Amino acid sequence: MSEPVSALGGAVFDGAVKVTELPPRAMFSLKGDLASKKIVKAATGLTGVDLPGPNSANGAGENGILWMAPDEILLMGPRTDQATAAARLEKALAGTHHLLADVSDARSVFLVEGEGSALREALARLTPADLHPEAFPVGAFRRTRLAQVPAALWMRDGSAVEVLVFRSVAAYVFGLLGHAAAGGSLSHF
Amino acid sequence: MLILTCPYCGVAADETELAPGGEAHLTRAGVESSDEDFEAYLFQRKNPKGVHFERWRHANGCGKWFHAARCTVTNEVFGTYPAQTLEPPKEILDEIVARRPGWTLETGP
Structure with a gap:
């Protein structure tokens, strides 16, 4: 590859x-019911971090779960052996209504x-948030x-x-x- | 500047993070309808001076469509609510009446 x-x-x-x-990271977009135990288990199992609440993210190093929308999370991990990670996710999600896409690129x-303040101000010059x-x-x-x-x-x-x-x-x-x-x-x- | 709180993700989104979607609560006139009804559905829109119900999309955010009640004169926002509603919810209507005594919801086109 x-x-x-x-x-x-x-x-x-x-x-x-x-x-x-x-450097490039592995990223998987996962859509589905975030209250579903299977989806939570698949996401936390792959990344090793807890599912974050709305408008927050949990991470450890390159691994992380980012809350994108009420029905969407982005899973991140190191860019190694994505195919295995994707297969592992699909296996964990089998039978649950979901949408999984490898969006690493x-x-x-x-x-x-x-x-702190310089960091926040530099970004505040660019965003309305x-x-x-x-x-x-x-x-x-x-x-x-x-x-x-x-x-x-x-x-x-x-x-x-x-x-x-x-x-x-x-x-x-x-x-x-x-x-x-x-x-x-x-x-x- | 208009700031609307997205009812799905709770973010107070700036106007520039949103995409406008025009008037809310339109009823689609299908192929079985008369030409007049279909024309009204396609082209005729309310243009009130005052309370207006609108659709917005949280485009630079969670991506969901939602509804907002806004005053077109003062840009005052009475509230936002999910798009899965056929008419404005009671709490939004109560809020509007509290701030605009005597206001009533116009029904029909």
Whole structure:
């Protein structure tokens, strides 16, 4: 099988915040009744983390479950042996009404790191989402937009946010994040 | 700027995260209907100065369609509710009457 490569080859921007394009990850979109025990078991069994509540995400390293919609979660894991992981999921979900798709090539992931208020302000320059620590605490996950494109923000800890965007706009978003972190005061939060 | 709370995911979404879907609670006129009814279904829309029921999609978000009751003059939002309803729920109507005394729901096209 061919070697998966990320859209920007692991590009890094270092300024008031540091933007790093993360290596490719395995991602599975799973739609179904999130109250179903079988779906929860399949998701937690593969990723090893608990099912998150609405507008939040749980993760450990590269593994994670992201709450995308009331009937949709995104499962993430390391980009190794996806076929086995997909087969394992399908087996665990057999007989349950669901929709499972391997979307590993659909999105790029950026890690944006910085001191809390600078990090929040750099992102707030690009999105209408409320990023105040009270509205967007650690562990919160929100699908929104960054300037002209859809994006998802995941507050991993107080000084790191993972940004998921469609792969086709990776270069655009990388440029945006760099510009947002440059110039002006980043101390309003 | 309009902020609507998505009734499905609970996110207070900015207008730019939403896609507008026009007037809510339209009744489709099918092939069995008269030309006049079909034309009305296709083209004739309410354009009130005041309370209006609309469809919106949480496009840059959970992706669900929902309904909103809004004042077209002040952009005041009376409430949002799921799309799986044929008419505005009672709590939304009560909220509108509380803020617009004397207002009544217009029925029919």
